[in-house]
Amino acid sequence: HDPRIHVFSVASGHLYERLLKIMMLSVVRHAGAPVKFWLLQNTLSPAFKALLPGFAAAHGFEVGLVTFRWPTWLRAQTDAQRTIWAYKILFLDVLFPLTLRRxxxxxxxxxxxxxxxxxxxxxxxxxxxxxxPFCESRRDVDGFRFWKGGYWAGILAGRPYHISALYVVDLDVFRSTRAGDTLRAVYQSLSADPASLSNLDQDLPNYAAVTPGGGAPGGHPLVRIFSLPQEWLWCDSWCDQASKPAAKTIDLCNNPLTKVPKLVAAKTIIPEWEEYDRMAAATTAEVYARLAQAVASGGGGLGG
Ligand code: UDP
Ligand code: CA
Known part of the structure; x- marks a missing residue:
């Protein structure tokens, strides 16, 4: 039995790497068990990868890098942001060691x-x-709940539209039901239309969860979603203030009304954010100083 908490994440660019450090510190601070982070190697900067071992050691967690090369037969995305969203969902069956169960x-x-x-x-x-499921409690963004009307309302037929900022994967079930193959096949077909899957990592699992997968009509969906309790994902854009104290995580969702930049939102919405940011910056400076010293003394801390 593996007692550890396993967390997968992706980041590209300086801003998201800064945010990733804060996310990791917040997970570790509240964790009742050892934590291992699995990060997608493809998009991380060389500087961030050099930092990771020292950063992880300083804060007492494990880190593993995972990578997968985009298959030649699978339609590629031209937009870098959409490519990283695709990596959130499309290769869950092949990214991790088979011993990893969740x-x-x-x-x-x-x-x-x-x-x-x-x-x-x-x-x-x-x-x-x-x-x-997406929060429905914040009223002034009612008009932006695209899943409440048109196409999505039709195919959801009263079932929830889920948010993709956090999800738990039972890798045993995911692999044994070939959910990865199904998701890639659905992706390949839907992505033929460049206008569909505009929120790729979110539209894809929601679509597969409400589309019947062979057998009797109205029977099993292609890939079922279990709905987690609402408090596992709070975001200011969609949830009301009354539900904030119970939040178990806070995501900096894009706000369709104000389009506030992430750093501004972080500082105003999450009181503990700046403390985490200072801790992360301090550790980063220490680790880089140590690496530079190792290089200067011929220790080859940056790989020779
Ligand atoms: N992401 C990234 N670089 C980008 C855009 C997104 O690394 O340029 C990753 C990052 O992990 C981010 C996730 O994809 O948390 C989802 O994107 P984002 O949080 O921007 O979506 P939102 O929550 O605003 O809908
Ligand atoms: Ca987010």
Whole structure:
């Protein structure tokens, strides 16, 4: 039995790497068990990769890099942001060692306020993964809830539209039901239309969760989603203030009304954010200083 909490995340660019450090510190601070982060290697900068071992050691967690080369037969995305969203969801069956049985994806712009060990143990009712339904409590963004009308309202037929900032994957079920193959096939077909999958990592699992997968009509969906309790994902854009104290994580979702930049939102919405940012900056400076010293003294701390 592996007692650890396993967290998967992705980041590209300086801003998201800064946010990722904060996310990791917040997970570790509340964790009731050792934590291992699995980060997608493809998009991380060389400087961040050099920092990671020292940063992880300083804060007492493990880190593993995972990578997968985009298959030649799978339609590629031309937009870098959409490519990274694709990596959140399309290769969950092949990214991790087979011994890994469960992993929690957490967006790098998220701050965790609860023990993720809870999600490592939560039963998912036989589904391959669990997502949190979008908050419906904040009223002044009612007009932006695109899933409440048109196409999505039609195919959801009253079922929830889930947010993709955090999800728990039961890798045993995901692999044995070939959910990865199904998601890639659905992706390949839907992405033929460049206008579809505009929120790729979110539209894809939501679509697969409400589209019947062969057998009797109205029977099993292609890839079922278990709905996680609402408090696992709070974001200011969609949730009301009354529900904020119970939040177990806070994501810096894009706000369709104000379009506030992430750093501004972080400082105003998450009181503990600046302390984490200072801690991360301090450790970063220490680790880089040590690496520079090792290089200067011929120790080859940056790989020779
Ligand atoms: N991401 C990234 N670089 C980007 C855009 C996104 O690394 O340029 C990653 C990052 O982990 C981020 C996740 O993809 O947390 C989802 O994107 P984002 O948080 O920007 O979406 P939002 O929550 O604003 O809808
Ligand atoms: Ca986010």
């Amino acid at each position: 992993v929690i994806f957490v967006d790098s712009d998220q701050v965790v306020r609860a023990d993720l060990a809870e999600l490592m143990a939560l039963p998912l009712d036989g589904a391959p993964y669990g997502y949190v």
